[in-house]
Amino acid sequence: METEGEIEKKEAAMAAEEEEKEEEEEAAVAGDVSxxxxxxxxxxxxxxxxxxxxxxxxxxxxxMIAEVGELSELFxxxxxxRKGLADWDEAEKEHLGEELSDVLLYLIRLSxxxxxxxxxxxxxxxxxxxxxxxxxxxxxx
Ligand SMILES: Nc1ccn([C@H]2C[C@H](O)[C@@H](COP(=O)(O)OP(=O)(O)OP(=O)(O)O)O2)c(=O)n1
Numbered sequence: 001m002e003t004e005g006e007i008e009k010k011e012a013a014m015a016a017e018e019e020e021k022e023e024e025e026e027a028a029v030a031g032d033v034s035x036x037x038x039x040x041x042x043x044x045x046x047x048x049x050x051x052x053x054x055x056x057x058x059x060x061x062x063x064m065i066a067e068v069g070e071l072s073e074l075f076x077x078x079x080x081x082r083k084g085l086a087d088w089d090e091a092e093k094e095h096l097g098e099e100l101s102d103v104l105l106y107l108i109r110l111s112x113x114x115x116x117x118x119x120x121x122x123x124x125x126x127x128x129x130x131x132x133x134x135x136x137x138x139x140x141x
Contacts, residue, residue, distance in 0.1 A: 035108055035119045042109045057114055064106035071099040 002010070046052045074096055075081055085093055111118040134140030 038105065039108050039112045039118075042105060043112065046109075055109060055113055057110060060106055060110040060113060064103060064110060067099060067102040067106055071096075071103055074099060 046055050074092070081087075085096070088096070108118060111121070
């Protein structure tokens, strides 16, 4: 017969397994997640760990630059890399996805902490770019 402690342990393990499964399912359908959703997840992540104290604009900027360095390492000394990364193995591609994500996540967090709505700012910037560089079909060079 199981003791109360053993039952509690089993229940905790089952709950952790369930939570992990939910997270995996969430990740599987998260391909078109919004910047705002990611921003909220990052906020929750920092709050749960009491890391908000470290997430100052300067720290986040430096962390993002460090991740850009890690991203650059993947391309370093490789010569030209072909579009679609046909020569890379799956592990390298997965690593690339992780480093790109780290850069994106710190960028989103930095924007949030600075009070910038990144989705809105980026959309406006695309419009501004189009005015500055009109397409030939629209009278540009
Ligand atoms: N103070 C911190 C530390 C980490 N992260 C989050 C954001 C990044 O997505 C990721 C970065 O984690 P690491 O610093 O462990 O960096 P890597 O995942 O790149 O690990 P490593 O540098 O060992 O390759 O974790 C965060 O939000 N705030």
